Amino acid sequence: MLSTIKHNKEAIIETVFEKSHFCFVAVDENGIVTFLNNNYCRFLEVVKEEAIGEHVTDIIENTRMHIVLKTGEEEIADLQYIRGNHMIANRIPVFSGGKIVGAVGTVLYRDTKEWMKMNTHIKNLLLELENYRKQLRKQTGASYSLHDIVGSSVKLNGVKEKIIKTSSGDVSILLEGESGTGKELFAHSIHQLSERHNKPFVKVNCAAIPEHLLESELFGYEGGAFTGAKREGKMGKFEMAEGGTLFLDEIADMPLNAQVKILRVLQEREVERLGSEETREIDVRIVTATNQSLEKLIEQERFRKDLYYRINVVRITIPPLRERPEDTRVLAKYLLRHISNRAGRRVIDFEKDVLDFFLHYGWPGNVRELENVVESAVHLTNSEMITKADLPDHMQHEMAFNHNSKSLKDILEKTEIEAIGNALKQVDGDKIKAAKLLGIGKSSFYEKAKKYGF
Numbered sequence: 370m371l372s373t374i375k376h377n378k379e380a381i382i383e384t385v386f387e388k389s390h391f392c393f394v395a396v397d398e399n400g401i402v403t404f405l406n407n408n409y410c411r412f413l414e415v416v417k418e419e420a421i422g423e424h425v426t427d428i429i430e431n432t433r434m435h436i437v438l439k440t441g442e443e444e445i446a447d448l449q450y451i452r453g454n455h456m457i458a459n460r461i462p463v464f465s466g467g468k469i470v471g472a473v474g475t476v477l478y479r480d481t482k483e484w485m486k487m488n489t490h491i492k493n494l495l496l497e498l499e500n501y502r503k504q505l506r507k508q509t510g511a512s513y514s515l516h517d518i519v520g521s522s523v524k525l526n527g528v529k530e531k532i533i534k535t536s537s538g539d540v541s542i543l544l545e546g547e548s549g550t551g552k553e554l555f556a557h558s559i560h561q562l563s564e565r566h567n568k569p570f571v572k573v574n575c576a577a578i579p580e581h582l583l584e585s586e587l588f589g590y591e592g593g594a595f596t597g598a599k600r601e602g603k604m605g606k607f608e609m610a611e612g613g614t615l616f617l618d619e620i621a622d623m624p625l626n627a628q629v630k631i632l633r634v635l636q637e638r639e640v641e642r643l644g645s646e647e648t649r650e651i652d653v654r655i656v657t658a659t660n661q662s663l664e665k666l667i668e669q670e671r672f673r674k675d676l677y678y679r680i681n682v683v684r685i686t687i688p689p690l691r692e693r694p695e696d697t698r699v700l701a702k703y704l705l706r707h708i709s710n711r712a713g714r715r716v717i718d719f720e721k722d723v724l725d726f727f728l729h730y731g732w733p734g735n736v737r738e739l740e741n742v743v744e745s746a747v748h749l750t751n752s753e754m755i756t757k758a759d760l761p762d763h764m765q766h767e768m769a770f771n772h773n774s775k776s777l778k779d780i781l782e783k784t785e786i787e788a789i790g791n792a793l794k795q796v797d798g799d800k801i802k803a804a805k806l807l808g809i810g811k812s813s814f815y816e817k818a819k820k821y822g823f
């Protein structure tokens with residue numbers, strides 16, 4: 370390559386400067402034009418011989434080449450208005466022996482139309498790519514990947530790393546974590562990162578399907594297998610996930626009968642539709658999630674130990690939001706952007722005290738709770754900023770308290786606010802019942818409720 374350049378230096382320079390589509394100009398340290406290629410001459414409608422030797426400001430409208438000579442700083446992709454158009458220019462100072470000896474300028478696009486054409490072309494390609502991605506996600510059922518999981522706390526990054534390490538391969542993964550921590554997002558990501566990514570991702574929410582339907586949902590049935598069954602029969606979720614991933618969400622709620630059958634399917638790698646004697650081979654990877662302790666359920670004999678060992682080959686624990694407060698701010702901002710776009714409302718940010726509060730709040734409902742709080746605030750706010758007044762009442766109470774939460778009196782008050790709020794929630798706002806629940810008199814309850822604004 371170097372020897373080709375050496376031997377054909379002039380021809381190469383000629384091609385780069387004269388034959389390429391771009392416009393080039395070079396000036397010396399005083400801003401005098403020393404080179405202007407034919408393209409640029411045509412664009413400026415000047416004669417080359419007459420332009421060379423003139424000061425660049427006399428030849429090029431709105432140029433900044435002389436300024437770059439002074440600042441010594443390059444200007445890349447700058448918009449320059451010239452001959453009725455905005456063009457896109459680069460200006461680069463030339464140094465020799467530590468001194469500026471001139472500058473070169475290139476025009477990348479002679480007008481914004483040219484640039485727009487290129488931009489539209491790229492945008493169209495990106496749109497096409499996104500459409501293919503969407504189609505694939507629709508076909509496979511897995512809509513999220515690791516990129517959709519917002520947050521970069523040490524704890525969350527640790528989880529992401531574990532997911533990356535274990536996704537390829539067929540090992541069964543148990544995701545555990547409190548409700549709303551993002552277990553489903555991680556299950557999708559595992560599928561997307563695995564070799565099975567272009568095969569189906571099928572989710573079964575074990576808590577949402579009535580017990581008597583669970584087996585037919587999972588294993589399918591033959592036509593006429595039971596009263597009410599479809600004539601043509603039905604494919605079960607195991608078969609639907611063939612070649613891909615079956616995500617069993619809320620596995621702790623799986624009835625014991627179904628647990629036995631699932632264990633058999635996992636051991637034998639074959640399913641039998643209800644009402645059929647025929648077995649069908651299946652190749653499915655199992656990912657499960659739980660927000661309850663399976664160990665406790667085993668102690669209570671509500672979960673089978675053998676199934677537990679099958680599904681718990683790799684266990685990944687998703688930490689609650691309160692244990693990774695660094696993620697709260699970025700998540701809140703991401704959710705605000707996402708929700709306000711979807712709602713078509715211009716809400717751009719949170720007031721500082723709201724973000725500070727988010728950082729210290731306990732988030733018992735985790736990211737789902739944060740999502741709900743942002744959603745309701747976007748709809749309630751009257752301005753472009755989310756303020757304390759746009760938050761749910763219980764948060765406003767807590768925020769008011771947090772201002773001066775040092776003394777024992779404050780701590781007692783905080784506890785009272787929490788207890789009263791919780792009691793009222795439990796009894797649907799009935800103050801008499803709430804007073805009873807807390808074991809205090811009616812008038813004392815009314816007094817406190819009034820004090821705290823309930």
Ligand SMILES: Nc1ncnc2c1ncn2[C@@H]1O[C@H](COP(=O)(O)OP(=O)(O)OP(=O)(O)O)[C@@H](O)[C@H]1O
Pocket residue numbers: 517518519520546547548549550551552553554555618658659660700736737740
């Ligand atoms: N890190 C994250 N980045 C972006 N969105 C998130 C993140 N974590 C959770 N979410 C969002 O929070 C909501 C709850 O997440 P998800 O349903 O995955 O939680 P879960 O742990 O499966 O809850 P459950 O146990 O109740 O089923 C979803 O809308 C999800 O998109």
